[in-house]
Amino acid sequence: MSTYMDAALTVLKASADPSRLRILALLHYGELAVSDLTRILRQSQPRVSRHLKILVDAGLVERHKEGAWVFFRLAEGELAGILRRMLDVLVPSDDPMLCGDIARLKDVQAERVSRANAYFEEHAAEWDEVRSLYISEREVEDAIIRHLLAQPIDALLDIGTGTGRILEVLGPHVGKAVGIDTSQEMLKLARTRLEAAELRNVQVRMGDMYALNGAAVFDAVVIHQVLHYAEEPQAAIAEAARVLRPGGRLLVADFAPHDKEFLREEHAHRRLGFPDRQVIEWMETAGLAASVAEQLHGSELTVTLWLGEKNEEEDKR
Numbered sequence: 001m002s003t004y005m006d007a008a009l010t011v012l013k014a015s016a017d018p019s020r021l022r023i024l025a026l027l028h029y030g031e032l033a034v035s036d037l038t039r040i041l042r043q044s045q046p047r048v049s050r051h052l053k054i055l056v057d058a059g060l061v062e063r064h065k066e067g068a069w070v071f072f073r074l075a076e077g078e079l080a081g082i083l084r085r086m087l088d089v090l091v092p093s094d095d096p097m098l099c100g101d102i103a104r105l106k107d108v109q110a111e112r113v114s115r116a117n118a119y120f121e122e123h124a125a126e127w128d129e130v131r132s133l134y135i136s137e138r139e140v141e142d143a144i145i146r147h148l149l150a151q152p153i154d155a156l157l158d159i160g161t162g163t164g165r166i167l168e169v170l171g172p173h174v175g176k177a178v179g180i181d182t183s184q185e186m187l188k189l190a191r192t193r194l195e196a197a198e199l200r201n202v203q204v205r206m207g208d209m210y211a212l213n214g215a216a217v218f219d220a221v222v223i224h225q226v227l228h229y230a231e232e233p234q235a236a237i238a239e240a241a242r243v244l245r246p247g248g249r250l251l252v253a254d255f256a257p258h259d260k261e262f263l264r265e266e267h268a269h270r271r272l273g274f275p276d277r278q279v280i281e282w283m284e285t286a287g288l289a290a291s292v293a294e295q296l297h298g299s300e301l302t303v304t305l306w307l308g309e310k311n312e313e314e315d316k317r
């Protein structure tokens with residue numbers, strides 16, 4: 001029997017169950033926690049866990065433990081191609097069961113986003129204090145300056161700009177800079193701060209990191225302390241990479257993996273940091289040559305700076 005036949009049979013056998021097919025269809029949209037799946041499928045946790053185990057054992061799904069939470073996503077291995085092609089046909093689908101699942105998935109995601117948004121609105125004024133709780137922000141900012149300003153920047157984009165601090169730090173050294181954020185409260189504070197700093201080459205506007213405006217025009221994009229709130233960090237990185245000009249650089253600054261579970265509960269963090277391998281893989285998938293630029297160790301948390309550079313010749317998107 002051919003290898004392809006073997007692989008196809010593995011996919012077909014493991015997915016030959018209505019609940020498992022529903023789980024695969026949902027994971028086609030992005031990774032989910034067990035609690036998300038129990039809500040969407042309206043099935044008990046032991047039942048969902050049993051199905052997930054079968055999918056993981058068959059190599060169709062990967063599990064990723066992060067503190068008290070476990071996330072599941074479609075595998076990237078050799079079975080992935082066959083599985084994704086099958087799911088492309090199934091999803092979007094007019095099947096009432098799958099449509100119901102997907103509608104509930106959107107509800108679960110929307111609820112989480114509105115919880116995070118409420119947090120930002122509530123904490124906008126004190127954000128600068130929150131951001132410096134665990135590590136010296138000055139050190140992180142100096143490292144960002146060191147790595148990004150090693151090359152001249154005409155156009156800079158700051159994604160999830162918050163109170164505009166990164167724009168204030170980098171603004172004086174670049175041609176022009178734009179900061180985007182989904183929170184009106186944050187943008188209000190950023191505007192006030194940037195006006196006070198008299199930075200005329202800098203502007204902020206409402207924008208979503210998953211759907212950035214415009215073409216590949218930026219020499220540098222920064223995502224500082226935003227990714228751990230993201231539902232789909234990989235999609236955010238891909239979108240950031242899309243708006244980089246060939247040769248442009250993406251700098252992501254975020255926590256290394258940690259176990260501060262309360263950040264999830266009290267500060268709406270979705271992720272407790274990111275392993276280097278993960279961020280580098282996301283950057284490479286987005287067409288960037290990626291590496292760890294620097295790690296800054298605080299007493300409680302480590303901040304990592306990952307740098308990705310878009311190929312000079314080909315603009316893949």
Ligand SMILES: C[S@@+](CC[C@H](N)C(=O)[O-])C[C@H]1O[C@@H](n2cnc3c(N)ncnc32)[C@H](O)[C@@H]1O
Pocket residue numbers: 120131159160161162163164165166180181182183186207208209210223224225226229
């Ligand atoms: C930790 S705060 C600000 C971080 C900021 N870069 C800094 O260095 O101070 C994260 C910001 O990400 C923003 N944010 C969350 N989801 C977003 C999205 N989908 N698109 C753009 N900004 C988003 C929040 O509104 C919030 O202002």
